[in-house]
Amino acid sequence: MKLVTEMKCDEIQFLLDDLARDRLAEPVAKQVRLHLADCTDCRVVHQRGMRLQRLLALKRHEQPVPQYFDGFLNEFHRRLAAADAQPSFWQKFLRTPDMPLVGSWRMGLAGACGVALTMGLLWMGLRSSNDALTASGDPHIGSLVVYAEPPPAPAPLFTLPVETGIASTAPSIDTLAGGLRLASTGAARPEPSQPRYVLDRIPITPASYEVRADF
């Protein structure tokens, strides 16, 4: 627990309301009072705060005229009945005055939208399940499956020679600015290769020249 004597003035001032309403534990209240006795700033803040609270408390005397609440309940019932008589949002949406068919037309439109949405969802579901079967490589699925080979890992392009002067063993020498000579490792620098596509299998069905009657 932080001692009150260690608190700063703004922390003490935060407790003044509790002190005024006797809500502080007694040891803490005693310490706050001691601080107030020593600290002029906090004492002034405390006194001004007390005066402000007394001033605000005077507002309790503001009252409506004595007869004000006499008709309150009747007014409540009148407003409640008026509020109940008002149509709800959906009633307003589905009901348009002087156009009796509009309501049914809107219902029909809403139904059509619902059917279209359901069909769309079904179609998307069938399509995604078909894609999943194709990717699984099922031999009964007679579609073309294409795989892409990953490109080979790139070999290091340059390495520093272990000793100077052996650059002559390298098939090529690159000279950089500053006279630094770097030798290649001897391995041919691979050309970046394009991914190769392998035709895995093609469903082959024997050609038939017989006349078929498919309807």
Place this chain on the structure above:
Amino acid sequence: MKLLEKLHLKKPATPPVQSAVPQHEEDETLVARAQRGDAGAYDVLVERYKQRLYATVYHMTSNHEDANDLVQETFIKAYRSLNSFRGNSSFYTWIYRIAVNRTINHLKRRRNRNTYSLDDVDSGIQTDPDFVELMSHVTPRREVGLNELHQRLNEALQKLSENHRAVVVMHDIQGMTHADIAKATNTSEGTVRSRLFYARQQLQGLLSDYV
């Protein structure tokens, strides 16, 4: 706020809002009857809480007509939502929260068009010790007129933000505890304390003639 928790604050001396209602059990019974369709039971609840709700809403709006409308709307809203009331809090806490939220939303909507239609000040203020003390310390530079004082108080309150104003009204005018205000505004007690602290600082500047 952790600091405050470590200070071992006393339990609230003032009773919480729901226990201030004299017959709390009857509230539950009335609500149950109203939920079964007994409109008369709900009328009793309206009669019971209309003045307390009006007072809070009025002090937040400083407008008699707005307060009337908002309290009526609160009771209508609560009546229509009565079946969703599960009794996790008291009926008064529940309806009070509806009223405060509606009032704050209303104040945000009409932020730039403040109109005052103040209620009368009752005669009891003349014997209020706070008022007597205030009159005895009238500064020579300022003559305190009663109506002018209330006008200034309302104007100062209207300059606070909606959330700060709500906290000041509930705490300093209605006398609610931090815990009850936190329930009503659906915030933490730390937030309530913080809002109260900064709202008072602002009010002291606005009412420097009186404090």
